[in-house]
Amino acid sequence: MVQSITKNNNGAPPPYSLVAELTHRCPLHCPYCSNPLEMISKAMEISTGEWCRVLSEAADLGVVEVHFSGGEPLVRGDLEVLIRHANTLEMYTNLITSGIGLTTEKAARLCDAGLENVQVSFQAGEAQLSDIIGGYKAFDKKWEACKAVKNAGLYLSLNVVLHRMNIDYLDEIIKLAEEVGAERLELANTQYYNWALLNREQLLPSRVQIERAREIYEAAKARIGKKIEIIWVIPDYYAQGPKPCMGGWGTIGLTVAPNGAVLPCPTAGMIEGFSFENVLDSSLRHIWYESESFNLFRGEKWMPETCLSCELKHQDGGGCRCQAFALTGDAYAMDPVCQWSPKHYLIEKAVQDANCNPIIQSSPIIYRRYQLDRPASKKT
């Protein structure tokens, strides 16, 4: 069906979803943050009017779902305006938030503006560990935010990124989801890009940890049934093969970064040597269909010989370009998660290290820092 929808120019289908990354500012310091190491400053963020134009152009292009994300999108004062605008364009709106700043009043206002779904992140099932991982005393505020979402009558999803530090406490996380009345719970094993890659040694769980967690997940799914939709995102490094890049590079969705740069996925900005066009210079339609960056990895032409001759290419689309770049320095290389990649030993080594007993970690964990968090000055 994806293939049969309106074809345009390069045979690319229209996009379904937009991740509107409104800001990189965030009160949390999660060491697995998917934001780039070098974040975009507040001064470089595009304006409310520019975001409204992006939303209108996205709707014209065929986008039907918008994920307002960040950083923490609530730190921008214009979220309500943007949600209202997306709603007039008949787009389905999701808010992806740490929960900080989501008061009962705010949730009610956003609901009134047309917000449909709120995804609140938690770092663990209880306060102490959650606050350690997030580097901020956030747990109680998150709990309040969940109550606010429920009071507003909005659909509540929880997202918990799993890693070595919290995966052994999965039962507490599931209990939390039940207590706050979540309708959906995403148990997302860390994907190793940007900050997470920097901290991989500290974050990558052992095989035993993952197996135990999977059992807890399966038991919970059987017990809870349809009351909570529980999603288990398998850890890439322990998977049988590479994951397809967000349903394919420039196929299903696009991301607009806080400065207006248009990316095929939230992490693609990490690929060095490529230039991504900006909504301040070009229309979204032009960027989606005509830009070099979006056409680069569409289809199969770019694939290495091993992928071209492999029947799995239809399933994994040649794997993730960001991962190929992050681990090999070459975005055209085979995804090292693939067992036939000449660089697969990189994954095997990381997995081996994570399964050493006892694990020896050579360096402390590095918390995400927004570039303007200047230790010398309290001003932001």
Next chain:
Amino acid sequence: MNDGFITHPKNKRKVVESILADSIPRLAAKARLKFDKVREKNLLLLPEKVVVLNETAASILTLCDGRQTVNTITEKIRASLQADTETADTSALLDLKTMKADISEFLLEMEDQGWVVIHKHGSVDNKEQ
């Protein structure tokens, strides 16, 4: 953001144990129907998911407004199909009972996915289980 971004409700033909008849279906609160002018398709919008609907699925779901029974919905669908095929071969149209079974099966599948809530007849309970 997940692998099942686009899925399709399939109409598997198997015997339905119970026809829903007087039950009243409505679209789940999180779901929204939209006719997409760009693709000229009916879509079911959900958190983290877009479902591309065929025309029959879309017409059934549009009638799932929490006010009409499955019987009424089936009669309406049949009437509209009849109007469409008036000049064509009407014998190709399924009989009412088969159609009720098919629509019931479809709705049960939608309920199973969590996209439709079905109020059993006589139930005043607000929540489905």
